[in-house]
Amino acid sequence: MIEGIPIQHFLIVSTIMFFIGIAGFIMRRNLITILMAIELILNSVNINFVIFNRYLYPDQLQGHFFAIFVVGIAAAEASVAIALIINIYRKLKNIDVENVNELRY
Amino acid sequence: MYNYTILIPLIPLVIFLVTGLLGMKWKPIISGLLGTTGLGISWVLSVMTAITYFFGSHHEGAFETIIPFEKLWLTFSETLQIKMGVLLDPISVMMLVVVTTISFMVHIYSLGYMHGEKGFQRFYAFLSLFTFSMLGLVIATNIFQMYIFWELVGVSSFLLIGFYYQKPSAVAASKKAFIVTRFADFGFLIGILILSFITKTFDFAKLTNPDGAVFANAAGMSFMGISVMTWAMVLVFMGGAGKSAMFPLHIWLPDAMEGPTPVSALIHAATMVVAGVYLVARLFVVYHFQAPDALEIIAYVGGFTSLFAAVIAITQHDIKRVLAFSTLSQLGYMMLSLGVSGYGGEEGLGYMASMFHLFTHAMFKALLFLAAGSIIHAVHSNYMYEMGGLRKYLPITHITFLIACLTIAGVPPLSGFFSKDEILVAAFNHNKILFGVEFLVAGLTAFYMFRLYFNIFWGKDRHYHHTPHESPLTMTIPLMFLAFASIFSGFLPFHSMVTSDKMHFDTHLHLAVAVPSVLIGLIGIAFAWLLYKKESKVPEKLAKQFGILYTATYNKFYIDEIYLFVTKKIIFNYISRPVAWFDRHIVDAFMVGIGTVTEKISYRIKGMQSGQLQHYAFMFVAGVLILALVLVYYI
Numbered sequence: 001m002i003e004g005i006p007i008q009h010f011l012i013v014s015t016i017m018f019f020i021g022i023a024g025f026i027m028r029r030n031l032i033t034i035l036m037a038i039e040l041i042l043n044s045v046n047i048n049f050v051i052f053n054r055y056l057y058p059d060q061l062q063g064h065f066f067a068i069f070v071v072g073i074a075a076a077e078a079s080v081a082i083a084l085i086i087n088i089y090r091k092l093k094n095i096d097v098e099n100v101n102e103l104r105y
Numbered sequence: 106m107y108n109y110t111i112l113i114p115l116i117p118l119v120i121f122l123v124t125g126l127l128g129m130k131w132k133p134i135i136s137g138l139l140g141t142t143g144l145g146i147s148w149v150l151s152v153m154t155a156i157t158y159f160f161g162s163h164h165e166g167a168f169e170t171i172i173p174f175e176k177l178w179l180t181f182s183e184t185l186q187i188k189m190g191v192l193l194d195p196i197s198v199m200m201l202v203v204v205t206t207i208s209f210m211v212h213i214y215s216l217g218y219m220h221g222e223k224g225f226q227r228f229y230a231f232l233s234l235f236t237f238s239m240l241g242l243v244i245a246t247n248i249f250q251m252y253i254f255w256e257l258v259g260v261s262s263f264l265l266i267g268f269y270y271q272k273p274s275a276v277a278a279s280k281k282a283f284i285v286t287r288f289a290d291f292g293f294l295i296g297i298l299i300l301s302f303i304t305k306t307f308d309f310a311k312l313t314n315p316d317g318a319v320f321a322n323a324a325g326m327s328f329m330g331i332s333v334m335t336w337a338m339v340l341v342f343m344g345g346a347g348k349s350a351m352f353p354l355h356i357w358l359p360d361a362m363e364g365p366t367p368v369s370a371l372i373h374a375a376t377m378v379v380a381g382v383y384l385v386a387r388l389f390v391v392y393h394f395q396a397p398d399a400l401e402i403i404a405y406v407g408g409f410t411s412l413f414a415a416v417i418a419i420t421q422h423d424i425k426r427v428l429a430f431s432t433l434s435q436l437g438y439m440m441l442s443l444g445v446s447g448y449g450g451e452e453g454l455g456y457m458a459s460m461f462h463l464f465t466h467a468m469f470k471a472l473l474f475l476a477a478g479s480i481i482h483a484v485h486s487n488y489m490y491e492m493g494g495l496r497k498y499l500p501i502t503h504i505t506f507l508i509a510c511l512t513i514a515g516v517p518p519l520s521g522f523f524s525k526d527e528i529l530v531a532a533f534n535h536n537k538i539l540f541g542v543e544f545l546v547a548g549l550t551a552f553y554m555f556r557l558y559f560n561i562f563w564g565k566d567r568h569y570h571h572t573p574h575e576s577p578l579t580m581t582i583p584l585m586f587l588a589f590a591s592i593f594s595g596f597l598p599f600h601s602m603v604t605s606d607k608m609h610f611d612t613h614l615h616l617a618v619a620v621p622s623v624l625i626g627l628i629g630i631a632f633a634w635l636l637y638k639k640e641s642k643v644p645e646k647l648a649k650q651f652g653i654l655y656t657a658t659y660n661k662f663y664i665d666e667i668y669l670f671v672t673k674k675i676i677f678n679y680i681s682r683p684v685a686w687f688d689r690h691i692v693d694a695f696m697v698g699i700g701t702v703t704e705k706i707s708y709r710i711k712g713m714q715s716g717q718l719q720h721y722a723f724m725f726v727a728g729v730l731i732l733a734l735v736l737v738y739y740i
Contacts, residue, residue, distance in 0.1 A: 022726055025719070025722055026719050026722050026723050026726070027719075097717075097718055097719060098717065098719075100716075100718065101715065101716030101717055102716060103716050104714050104715055104716030105711040105712070105714045
């Protein structure tokens with residue numbers, strides 16, 4: 001229990017972060033920015049993990065560990081995504097997501 | 106003691122596999138020699154078996170049924186097991202001798218007859234396959250094994266009739282033979298199913314036990330007012346009638362003459378077509394004790410077929426077709442003889458006579474066909490009006506053919522006289538009408554055989570492509586051997602070898618039957634002599650006299666046309682067409698409809714797959730939100 005701060009505050013912060021991430025994902029054109037939006041989404045989820053762990057089961061650590069895993073996976077994902085983006089740049093000379101539309105009907 | 110008998114069918118099987126797989130890599134003659142040698146070994150083994158079985162140990166009582174080899178082949182359940190084995194009893198031993206003898210002779214003969222033909226190796230491979238199947242059929246220990254080999258002989262017959270597969274008529278004939286016999290085998294299969302359902306066994310040893318213990322279940326069971334056993338046995342006979350070409354399933358046999366002549370001799374005269382007779386003889390005990398009505402039907406079908414075929418044979422011009430109808434007629438004799446037979450001792454005369462006639466008929470009919478092949482080989486025609494005066498050119502064929510004609514006409518002391526006499530006596534004792542029919546047929550037989558003989562060998566020379574010359578030794582040796590067998594096989598003591606209860610009984614010549622039957626045969630010969638010895642207009646005038654009757658007979662009483670009418674006009678139009686319509690417009694349309702609807706919808710919505718990542722993401726999020734709202738507010 002963190003003194004004086006109720007759980008709702010944390011949840012509101014994480015929800016706001018999540019939807020900022022979603023909005024960024026859907027609206028931005030730049031692939032790097034989209035990647036950043038994904039990081040926002042992941043981190044909002046991380047906040048939820050940690051907070052629920054802290055408030056509901058203070059004597060256990062699963063939530064914390066899960067958050068650490070998510071951070072690790074996010075790092076790996078970022079490296080792969082950036083490698084992809086570099087290749088897309090080499091091919092198309094820009095990294096606008098609207099130009100990456102080869103895979104369709 | 107009889108362990109080697111399993112080799113008799115296995116040798117042809119191995120030869121079939123070897124020549125079938127490797128034959129094309131060899132010179133053709135090697136296949137022929139290999140097949141002939143193998144069959145020779147089988148023949149020697151069969152004759153050895155017969156000698157040890159019939160004469161080796163002197164039997165005071167009945168001949169025993171020996172099963173020297175039996176193996177479980179398929180196990181469906183505890184009670185339903187199918188075995189493969191070798192069964193030796195008088196009729197199967199006799200059939201072993203018949204099949205291997207004729208097959209061996211045909212193998213030798215074909216070395217000359219098929220020389221230089223395209224597909225020589227294939228021919229020998231199929232001959233071996235046929236011999237294997239036929240031997241497997243005769244030594245079957247149970248009815249299911251018999252059925253398997255029954256179908257195998259059907260297949261090999263199909264393959265050999267269609268040997269000249271570039272000739273449309275041969276293809277049509279092979280299809281016809283296969284379809285007609287297959288249709289009959291359908292009845293046979295149902296018969297087997299009923300029989301095994303009642304008795305819970307396939308084994309001949311149990312089925313043909315005269316005490317009939319296995320049929321206890323059948324008592325009182327009936328279907329449509331006829332006892333179940335009669336149904337079963339009539340259905341089994343249907344299979345036999347198909348293979349033995351009994352009326353009305355006879356239509357395939359004359360057409361089967363499209364095959365090479367040695368095949369006609371082996372399959373469609375001596376061995377496969379007697380399978381039906383053999384089947385009835387094999388199950389004779391069942392017929393006699395459980396289904397006497399079925400036996401009655403067999404007698405009448407046989408009698409009718411023999412008369413019907415003999416009448417048609419008189420008018421045919423193709424020599425092989427005359428012989429085919431003659432075969433039908435003689436098969437009718439055998440069936441009739443079984444039909445009028447009783448069980449045990451003198452009563453079983455018909456049974457013995459039938460088997461006796463089967464044996465002698467195999468010899469002389471194979472001889473007739475092989476001689477006909479020799480004639481065709483010399484003049485390159487099947488039609489008797491293109492032949493004449495051949496006795497000068499083909500001395501050996503002439504003499505052997507004459508012997509065969511005399512034999513089939515029942516002139517004593519040739520073998521046909523003895524066997525036919527026994528059949529007539531059996532018919533006389535049982536049923537006077539059938540006796541009358543057979544008596545008449547004996548005269549007709551003599552007449553049409555000698556019509557053939559005089560037309561071919563006497564009269565004036567025709568215009569031949571080249572001077573006809575006698576066939577090579579490979580072809581004449583089998584002729585001489587079979588002529589020898591036709592003359593002397595009548596002296597075999599069948600009454601102490603092949604009888605209904607496997608016991609010896611005494612037969613004697615019934616002069617009251619024998620003398621008239623010989624006389625009518627001689628009258629038939631005399632008529633043929635008068636009409637056909639010299640060229641004359643009399644036969645044509647007679648044909649005109651009979652007018653429509655002659656035309657009907659010449660066209661085989663339009664049975665083929667009736668079949669075609671029934672199948673093409675009635676079954677195709679009124680059954681197949683509606684069924685095809687239903688299939689096309691209901692079943693197919695439903696399936697096609699599913700495909701069409703799916704295609705149309707996907708064509709409409711394919712634009713949604715835009716390739717834009719953010720579209721997908723938007724759809725996904727929107728979907729999740731909607732689902733979340735639904736779950737929260739409505740559930």
